[in-house]
Amino acid sequence: MALSEEEDATFRRLSTALTKSRAGLERLDAYYEGIHRLEQLGLAVPPELAKFVTTVNWPRITVDSIEQRCDVEGFRLVGQESADDDLWGVWQANDLDEESQQAHLDALIFGRSYVCVGSRSPDDPDPGVPLVTVESPFEMTHESDPRTRRVTAALRVTASSVPPKVSYATLYLPSETVWLERSSGSGWVEVDRDVHQVGRPLVVPLLNRPRLRRRQGGSELADVISLTDAACRALTNAQVATEVLAVPQRYVLGASPTDFVDQHGKPVTVWETYFASVWALQSGEAKVGQFSAADLGNFEKIVNHYANLVSGVSGLPTRFYGQYTTNPPSEGSIVADETRLIMNAYRKHRAWGGTWEQVNRLVRRILDGEWDPSLARMETLWRDPETPTRAAIADATVKLVSAGVLPGEAAWEELGYSATRRAQLKAMRAADLAADPVSLLADQFRTDSVGDSASA
Numbered sequence: 001m002a003l004s005e006e007e008d009a010t011f012r013r014l015s016t017a018l019t020k021s022r023a024g025l026e027r028l029d030a031y032y033e034g035i036h037r038l039e040q041l042g043l044a045v046p047p048e049l050a051k052f053v054t055t056v057n058w059p060r061i062t063v064d065s066i067e068q069r070c071d072v073e074g075f076r077l078v079g080q081e082s083a084d085d086d087l088w089g090v091w092q093a094n095d096l097d098e099e100s101q102q103a104h105l106d107a108l109i110f111g112r113s114y115v116c117v118g119s120r121s122p123d124d125p126d127p128g129v130p131l132v133t134v135e136s137p138f139e140m141t142h143e144s145d146p147r148t149r150r151v152t153a154a155l156r157v158t159a160s161s162v163p164p165k166v167s168y169a170t171l172y173l174p175s176e177t178v179w180l181e182r183s184s185g186s187g188w189v190e191v192d193r194d195v196h197q198v199g200r201p202l203v204v205p206l207l208n209r210p211r212l213r214r215r216q217g218g219s220e221l222a223d224v225i226s227l228t229d230a231a232c233r234a235l236t237n238a239q240v241a242t243e244v245l246a247v248p249q250r251y252v253l254g255a256s257p258t259d260f261v262d263q264h265g266k267p268v269t270v271w272e273t274y275f276a277s278v279w280a281l282q283s284g285e286a287k288v289g290q291f292s293a294a295d296l297g298n299f300e301k302i303v304n305h306y307a308n309l310v311s312g313v314s315g316l317p318t319r320f321y322g323q324y325t326t327n328p329p330s331e332g333s334i335v336a337d338e339t340r341l342i343m344n345a346y347r348k349h350r351a352w353g354g355t356w357e358q359v360n361r362l363v364r365r366i367l368d369g370e371w372d373p374s375l376a377r378m379e380t381l382w383r384d385p386e387t388p389t390r391a392a393i394a395d396a397t398v399k400l401v402s403a404g405v406l407p408g409e410a411a412w413e414e415l416g417y418s419a420t421r422r423a424q425l426k427a428m429r430a431a432d433l434a435a436d437p438v439s440l441l442a443d444q445f446r447t448d449s450v451g452d453s454a455s456a
Contacts, residue, residue: 002190003171003178010143011171011180011188014155018141025110025138028219031059031228032109052239058228058307058321059221062314063108066220069345069385070104070352072096074419075360076379081409083381083419087360094132103134104352107208111217114140114154115355116170117202117362118177119194130366132359134206142172142205144215154203172201198365204358207351223313231306238299245294253287315340338386345385353380383416 003011030036034057072091074083091097106113114135120127135156142154154172159165169188171178179192196202207217261267307321317337357378364372397414400406406414412422 003180003188007171007173007178010153010173011155011169014141014143014153014171015157015169018139018155018157021141022138028109028221029138031221031225032063034060052236052243054232054235054239056228056231056235056303058231058310059224061320062224062310062316063105063220065316065320065341066344066348067101067105067108069341069383070348071383072100072356072380073383074381075357076381078374078377082413082422085419087363088419090129090132090360090363093126093129096132096134099134100356103206104348106134106136107206107217107352108220110137111208111219112137113206114142114156115204115206115359116156116172117204117359117366119196119366130363132363140203142201142203149215151201151203151205154201172203174198174200177202196366198362202362204355204362206355208348210351220314224310227306227310227313231303231310234299234302234306238296238303241294241296241299245296249291251289251291253289315344317341335386342385349380349382349385353382356380 027036034055036055075087075091076082077084077087103113103115114137116133116135118131118133120129120131124131139158140154140156142151144150145152151172152174156170156172157167158169159167165184167182169180169182171180175195175197177194177196178190180188181191182188205217207215208220209218210216211218304323307323308318310316310321311318311323317334319337357375357380360378361371361375364375393415397406397411400414401408401411409422409426412425417425
């Protein structure tokens, strides 16, 4: 089979967009991995001193600090008190506990990543569970309707890393998903087609910092890159200065070449002469002196200055970038320092929660064969991005339960227990109630009485 004329035009358009985007993605990837080179190196350091180039990986710190506070813990449907077991089962069957972290990480670095939904092959161990995968923007791109903002088409292109060299492409259309292959020296050939009739491509982009005029999202590194380059140049200059000025420079006046020979009359090397602890010169007119050592503290000041600027634009505490004080930060100062980081994480939760909810609606559409209107009010559950101590969390939770604000089981969620752990605790409580209902009900009565007294 072959693509229709309209499908072929869509394929070519998306393929061109994907190729054009890779240069910018490569640059962002190099900064995150800490392997970028200073663009203006030759202005401050001669080419022969390029080996002294030093990089500081502040971009990775910036991204990882946010990603570490974005963990999905479940999905709650309307009328449910806890996370939905069926959706969480699909989540875990697709290893999304780990894969979602990579999707969040790429979205922060590149501005976007992708989540794809589909059906498994009949010979798969779990053929009835929808297949959910996360994809890199290096391999995938999409188009959206300017009015509805929904994805209208998407393309994923990958290549085998071992011979024979074969490229694979997946074209996502509103009612169909098309798989294509291309061998070396040949064109694209359609190998399979799934007519799912869902009405939209089975792709959901995970966007970071989208704007009205830039729906493709933006990198979290945009404000950090130039300051990182500046700090790298300062550290590189410090490396060169340390190499040249680590040992105070000396000078000799009135000496002859015969003064710098060993016991066998052979000339000594420059380094032996430079680091010799005792010099004996034949000429009585010779003079030996030493220049004052250079103060390299200015390099520390400028790097600290750049670290403060990066902290300002990223919203991360300066201690994240190595700016420590002599006294460890108190709990109150930690909370104050992390205010912008925590609010940034909450913003990611809200935006990305909508993405994962769209993914789950597609999952249920594949499972049920029709759209479920009640899923429009689905809620994504996230781990608390704040970092109070466990003692503080426990104390606040006990007070809320005692005051009757929270039921006992809700306290488990406040304490950060996973859905599996909460289910275990619920089963344990049921077993205790069956074994000794009188004592357990008495304990519950005392708790309720305390709560009523506090409310009064």
